[in-house]
Amino acid sequence: MQWMxxxxxxxxxxxxxxxxxxxxxxxxxxxxAATWPIFHPRCGRAFGPRPDVTxxx
Numbered sequence: 774m775q776w777m778x779x780x781x782x783x784x785x786x787x788x789x790x791x792x793x794x795x796x797x798x799x800x801x802x803x804x805x806a807a808t809w810p811i812f813h814p815r816c817g818r819a820f821g822p823r824p825d826v827t828x829x830x
Contacts, residue, residue: 775803777820788812 779796786792787799789812796818801809806820 776800776823777803777806778823779806780819780821782817785816785818786812 777800779799779801781796783795783797784790785796787794787796787801787809800823801820809818810820811818
């Protein structure tokens with residue numbers, strides 16, 4: 774499984790702004806990143822690779 778680090782606003786939830794699952798500085802699977810690339814118009818979410826993570830977290 775491949776993992777991506779999420780860069781987003783500190784208060785931004787993963788699936789909505791108010792979602793309790795916060796996005797910033799989390800690791801998500803490539804599949805999850807493709808499913809939720811943004812959650813609202815003009816969202817500033819970005820992803821970066823985590824080459825140091827090779828096993829499931």
